[in-house]
Amino acid sequence: MSFIDLATARYSCRAFTDEPVTQAELDQLLEAVRVAPTAKNTQPVKVWVFRSEEALEKIRACTRCHFGAPLLVLFGADSADEGVFVRPSDGQNAAIGDACIVATHYMLEAEDLGLNTTWVGFFDTKLINEAFPQTVGYDLVGLFPTGHAAPEKGGPSPRHTERKALSEYVEEL
């Protein structure tokens, strides 16, 4: 499949079956994470995997957007990492952008594996920090319920095909 076909086929899945994600699939998802580019290659990113019953129960209590997935993966940016790229001209810290690139690799690898996911930003950071103290101090950029789409309810929402015209935001200078 070409990249544009894969990117077009991806959609946000909001209902999952109980079928687990295999260890081989998780390994491949994390390999896509590993090869992602980051500014100055400093990789100021943290990834937390939730798949034990105990971890799932705790993370599900932090968001209503878990959609019953059998695996959730959370991405955090470490803006305080001593190596993180900070652009000298304006002080912009690259960590959040880096974490989003890494998370995007994960999201698209899921599609390539025939899995489904959704980038979820609607969670309670305070609850996550309390339930998982390891996450304190990170900018949490996205939580990814991951698995197999449930029949009927697991399809794309009407918003999936709604996009602005490129002419609204692409400008040739």
Ligand SMILES: Cc1cc2nc3c(=O)[nH]c(=O)nc-3n(C[C@H](O)[C@H](O)[C@H](O)COP(=O)(O)O)c2cc1C
């Ligand atoms: C940064 C980010 C945060 C998002 N947060 C949520 C969320 O909390 N809950 C949700 O159901 N979808 C969330 N989405 C999914 C978007 O709503 C979705 O990508 C958009 O409506 C386009 O639909 P599509 O992904 O099916 O193409 C998020 C997407 C992004 C990129």
